[in-house]
Amino acid sequence: MLNPWTSIRMLLTATLVTLPAVAQERGRSGEEVYKQLCAVCHGDNGDGKGLIQLDRPARSFREGGFSFGNTKEAISRTVAAGIGGTPMPGFAAMLSDAELEAVAEYVITFGPKQPESPDAAMRLIVGRRPQVVRGYLPSIASGKKGHPRGLLVGTVDGLSWEYAADDLRLLAVRQGEFVSREDWKGRGGAPLKPLGRIVHLREGGEPTAEFVETPSARLSSRVMHPTAYRRVLKATEILDRRAWVESEVMEGETSIATVRESGEAFSLSTVAGYRRTFQVERHADNALHFFASSSPLGGELESVLIDSEGFLCFVPTGEDAGTAYLFQARTALDCTASDHGVSVKIPVGKVSTDFTVTVFPLPVGANESWEQIKKEVMP
Ligand code: HEC
Structure with missing residues (x-):
């Protein structure tokens, strides 16, 4: 058939x-x-x-x-x-x-004429400029805790980026309307209500740390593992219609790197996804790896080196679903896909490293999409 x-x-x-x-x-x-x-x-x-x-x-x-x-x-x-x-x-x-x-x-x-939504006044809309709001973020998936210190970034392409802000991590990417809140004036009172639909829930809504010391330590590591560096939110900034989130990667009380990240929608001709751009500035020579995904769940992980500056990888989940990751940088990247997950090593002896990771959450039919992605991305 x-x-x-x-x-x-x-x-x-x-x-x-x-x-x-x-x-x-x-x-x-x-x-x-x-x-x-x-x-x-x-x-x-x-x-x-x-x-x-x-x-x-x-x-x-x-x-x-x-x-x-x-x-x-x-x-x-x-x-x-x-x-x-x-x-x-x-x-x-x-x-x-x-x-x-x-x-x-x-x-x-x-369609029929649309009535205006009754709570329109409580909604915050993203226009030609990204929006950033902080506040209590309710539980993102069943069984997960809410985040009293939440950060929600709305970008001009209609995506919203939902972060836990204490030990900064991206929980999910949403799409659609931005956010509402019953009372915008209350000081930290009413919870934020993200309005977009989740297009990618990262690691079930409870992602492990992205910046870690050694990949192997990660298998046993959950959030609090000592070799998973803590990430402290420093600032957010809007520059040329992009929103940047700046954080420090901490070893104990010392910052070993400053990370700036910014997200946008990105699609190939037959699949839609999102791209995160990272700028990492080192302050110390610690071993430092960025993990785009933790261990695969469903089956054989497949990866291909595109050229010295690109790396494409498919992490299956279940029979015919999964996520594809595309790493790209201007300089040679040391990427690994293994049982530990999909990672890139931040080079030592270089002050700043820039790279992007593009994520394609693939629905049923993932194997077919994966073949298509390879065709489109490979030279
Ligand atoms: C390959 C099939 C395919 C093509 C081609 C396609 N769409 Fe879609 N579109 C879908 C599917 C499937 C959904 C529903 C996704 C979901 O919500 O599960 C959708 C959803 C949408 C939505 C979102 C509706 C909402 O719920 O807000 C809009 C708008 C839309 N399509 C417009 C377009 C337009 C305009 C084009 C042509 C430029 C187009 N689509 C081409 C498959 C397609």
């Missing part, structure tokens, strides 16, 4: 190859873009019954009820970024801003 993923990919690849030539001639109307790129999955009339029948069906636009926001701005962001962990690809590289807006307007015409 033909895997539905294979047919989607073939169809998409065929459309992608033929389209750009048309696009350059003139901006396409919303309807044209929709018929060419979206109808295969969402159906000609927006009912979600396209040529391709997905396991996880494409949204029917006729009923309204957009879980990632229903304004023109919100929809064009969703279309640009795609939706990680689902078959909805990102179209940022393929459509101009005008075409994104046009197709968003067209999508809105399918």
Whole structure:
């Protein structure tokens, strides 16, 4: 039997190859873009019954009820970024801003008129600038504790980055609307209510430390292991429409490195994901590794070296699901994928190291997506 993923990919690849030539001639109307790129999955009339029948069906636009926001701005962001962990690809590289807006307007015409949400006044919206809020973050997954010191960053592409701020770690990436709070004036009172849907829950919502001394110490390490360095939040900064989170990596009471990180949506032609950019500045020569993921759970881990500056790795979870990680740097990287997880070694004797790690949470059909990612990323 033909895997539905294979047919989607073939169809998409065929459309992608033929389209750009048309696009350059003139901006396409919303309807044209929709018929060419979206109808295969969402159906000609927006009912979600396209040529391709997905396991996880494409949204029917006729009923309204957009879980990632229903304004023109919100929809064009969703279309640009795609939706990680689902078959909805990102179209940022393929459509101009005008075409994104046009197709968003067209999508809105399918549905009923949307009433304004009753708690609109309590919602904080990300416009052309990222937003950063701090406060109590409720439990992110069942059985997990809330975080009294939470940090939520909303970026202009419609993603939100949910961090625990004491011993800084990224818990999850969300997508959609940003955040609401019953009382914005209260001093640290009312909890934050992140509104986006989780597209990637990191390590079940309780991720282990990302900066550690030695990979092998990590197997036995949970959060408090002595060789997992503590990370102290120092500052957040908005620069050129990006949000940066700055932290110190601590050994005892001494900072051994300053880490700045910033996130954004990132997609390849058939999968959506997100990219984190790291700038690490060393103050000491301690052994230092960055872990993008802890030990794999489901099966054989597969990794490929792209060139000296890139490394691609697939961490399966279960039979046909998993996450792909892509490391990239301007200088040679020492990357490892093993039972301990997927990591990069921060070189000693170099003051600053910059790298990016791009994460593609893959839904059912992951093996197929993985093959596609390799094809697209390898030279
Ligand atoms: C490969 C199939 C596929 C293609 C092609 C595709 N989509 Fe989607 N789209 C999906 C799926 C599946 C979902 C639902 C994801 C989920 O929430 O589980 C979705 C969700 C969406 C949403 C989010 C709705 C919400 O809940 O807020 C929007 C908006 C959207 N698509 C618009 C588009 C537009 C516009 C295009 C063309 C430029 C397009 N899609 C092309 C599969 C596709």
